Amino acid sequence: xxxxxxxxxxxxxxxxxxxxxxxxxxxxxxxxxxxxxxxxxxxxxxxxxxxxxxxxxxxxxxxxxxxxxxxxxxxxxxxxxxxxxxxxxxxxxxxxxxxxxxxxxxxxxxxxxxxxxxxxxxxxxxxxxxxxxxxxxxxxxxxxxxxxxxxxxxxxxxxxxxxxxxxxxxxxxxxxxxxxxxxxxxx
Amino acid sequence: xxxxxxxxxxxxxxxxxxxxxxxxxxxxxxxxxxxxxxxxxxxxxxxxxxxxxxxxxxxxxxxxxxxxxxxxxxxxxxxxxxxxxxxxxxxxxxxxxxxxxxxxxxxxxxxxxxxxxxxxxxxxxxxxxxxxxxxxxxxxxxxxxxxxxxxxxxxxxxxxxxxxxxxxxxxxxxxxxxxxxxxxxxxxxxxxxxxxxxxxxxxxxxxxxxxxxxxxxxxxxxxxxxxxxxxxxxxxxxxxxxxxxxxxxxxxxxxxxxxxxxxxxxxxxxxxxxxxxxxxxxxxxxxxxxxxxxxxxxxxxxxxxxxxxxxxxxxxxxxxxxxx
Numbered sequence: 001x002x003x004x005x006x007x008x009x010x011x012x013x014x015x016x017x018x019x020x021x022x023x024x025x026x027x028x029x030x031x032x033x034x035x036x037x038x039x040x041x042x043x044x045x046x047x048x049x050x051x052x053x054x055x056x057x058x059x060x061x062x063x064x065x066x067x068x069x070x071x072x073x074x075x076x077x078x079x080x081x082x083x084x085x086x087x088x089x090x091x092x093x094x095x096x097x098x099x100x101x102x103x104x105x106x107x108x109x110x111x112x113x114x115x116x117x118x119x120x121x122x123x124x125x126x127x128x129x130x131x132x133x134x135x136x137x138x139x140x141x142x143x144x145x146x147x148x149x150x151x152x153x154x155x156x157x158x159x160x161x162x163x164x165x166x167x168x169x170x171x172x173x174x175x176x177x178x179x180x181x182x183x184x185x186x187x
Numbered sequence: 188x189x190x191x192x193x194x195x196x197x198x199x200x201x202x203x204x205x206x207x208x209x210x211x212x213x214x215x216x217x218x219x220x221x222x223x224x225x226x227x228x229x230x231x232x233x234x235x236x237x238x239x240x241x242x243x244x245x246x247x248x249x250x251x252x253x254x255x256x257x258x259x260x261x262x263x264x265x266x267x268x269x270x271x272x273x274x275x276x277x278x279x280x281x282x283x284x285x286x287x288x289x290x291x292x293x294x295x296x297x298x299x300x301x302x303x304x305x306x307x308x309x310x311x312x313x314x315x316x317x318x319x320x321x322x323x324x325x326x327x328x329x330x331x332x333x334x335x336x337x338x339x340x341x342x343x344x345x346x347x348x349x350x351x352x353x354x355x356x357x358x359x360x361x362x363x364x365x366x367x368x369x370x371x372x373x374x375x376x377x378x379x380x381x382x383x384x385x386x387x388x389x390x391x392x393x394x395x396x397x398x399x400x401x402x403x404x405x406x407x408x409x410x411x412x413x414x415x416x417x418x419x420x421x422x423x424x425x426x427x428x429x430x431x432x433x434x435x436x437x438x439x440x441x442x443x444x445x446x447x448x449x450x451x452x453x454x455x456x457x458x459x460x461x462x463x464x465x466x467x468x469x470x471x472x473x474x475x476x477x478x479x480x481x482x483x484x485x486x487x488x489x490x491x492x493x494x495x496x497x498x499x500x501x502x503x504x505x506x507x508x509x510x511x
Binding site: 007027028029030031032033034035036037038040052053054055056057058059060 | 238240285286287288289290291363364365366367369370373374376377378380381382385403405421423430433
């Protein structure tokens with residue numbers, strides 16, 4: 001089992017705390033004029049996203065978390081699990097709903113996603129920043145209105161609902177920003 | 188980028204390096220005007236600081252002899268004082284292993300000076316005068332807080348409870364979150380100072396903290412206070428939440444100094460730390476007579492960074508450790 005000393009701490013390092021994997025967000029070395037030195041860190045729990053502050057004695061070691069990121073291709077959803085594949089090795093990974101979370105609103109087959117693996121299993125899935133999805137349901141388009149003013153809800157092929165301009169019709173392909181969940185343009 | 192990932196350019200801007208040079212010139216002019224002699228003492232020494240919280244660096248020469256890189260010029264400068272130098276100062280490099288962060292670099296510039304006949308309060312007065320020159324403004328007199336008073340105010344404990352590890356841990360964890368398990372009451376006081384008290388100090392004007400617990404005396408004298416407790420005659424200088432300087436009304440008693448070195452080495456042995464030879468030349472100098480004096484060490488990089496309102500020392504160090 002590998003571990004890190006506090007003097008290896010830096011943003012992005014993955015460590016185990018109380019049985020959960022965390023990523024270091026911020027690391028500050030502090031020391032009084034005479035006396036014990038500390039590393040004051042902000043860490044984010046990779047399971048629930050919560051950020052907490054922790055303090056370590058400088059020189060202490062912390063267990064490394066078996067966490068790494070892979071670019072995986074989304075294959076399909078079997079109703080319960082989401083299946084991904086590493087495009088070079090063809091190795092497949094199965095993610096549950098917890099891991100896929102918000103990404104399930106945006107991804108469709110063959111999209112490349114950033115997947116965080118913890119002990120070899122998907123812990124979280126990040127959709128591409130921009131996706132192109134077809135509109136499956138919306139009120140009829142208002143011809144000639146290209147102002148983008150106003151707007152209406154549109155359901156996309158993945159089931160996600162976004163606000164779109166009035167001229168958008170069923171069958172249009174849209175570019176959507178998955179981080180904000182907002183319509184960008186017609187694709 | 189080089190093969191090892193190092194950046195060749197300096198971390199500090201040329202403008203910042205000009206500012207730094209101007210500060211150094213002002214420091215030298217300040218001491219010259221006051222008749223304080225500039226000295227140069229060895230960077231490589233046969234002995235080192237025994238303080239268990241200081242990791243001195245070392246190197247071996249071709250003959251296999253071990254040389255310690257000084258963590259401060261204190262021991263050599265006290266030998267000069269004992270030899271009759273009178274008031275002296277030095278600006279030079281100091282080294283501390285494993286100290287790296289926004290406000291720390293393992294190699295840093297230290298300004299250290301000694302004033303025979305001064306006590307620590309007289310030396311604090313001189314720091315106020317020096318700062319007024321550098322900052323081109325005067326905010327004197329600065330607050331001088333007692334260590335115990337600050338700890339009590341920040342934790343809501345009285346001093347007796349603050350010295351109790353269980354009470355102090357509970358009060359601290361309620362304020363700063365979980366702390367490492369293996370901390371004795373001394374370590375918890377260090378946490379209180381570093382995490383809770385220090386960051387809030389010196390924002391309106393710089394300030395001093397003085398009268399430290401005797402366990403933190405280092406090389407300062409310990410005296411009975413009006414409250415009946417023994418306090419170390421030490422002070423720390425804070426500005427913008429950063430500790431900038433560390434001053435002592437110096438211990439001159441050779442026997443007590445030898446005992447403190449021995450106690451430090453015993454602690455190091457118990458913690459399986461590197462053994463450090465105590466400086467017997469310093470003990471001999473104290474034995475022959477160190478004049479009563481006060482001395483202070485100031486971090487020049489931090490001072491320059493704060494004068495420039497920068498966010499860390501790398502903005503005033505040409506090549507910090509990651510580019511050295």
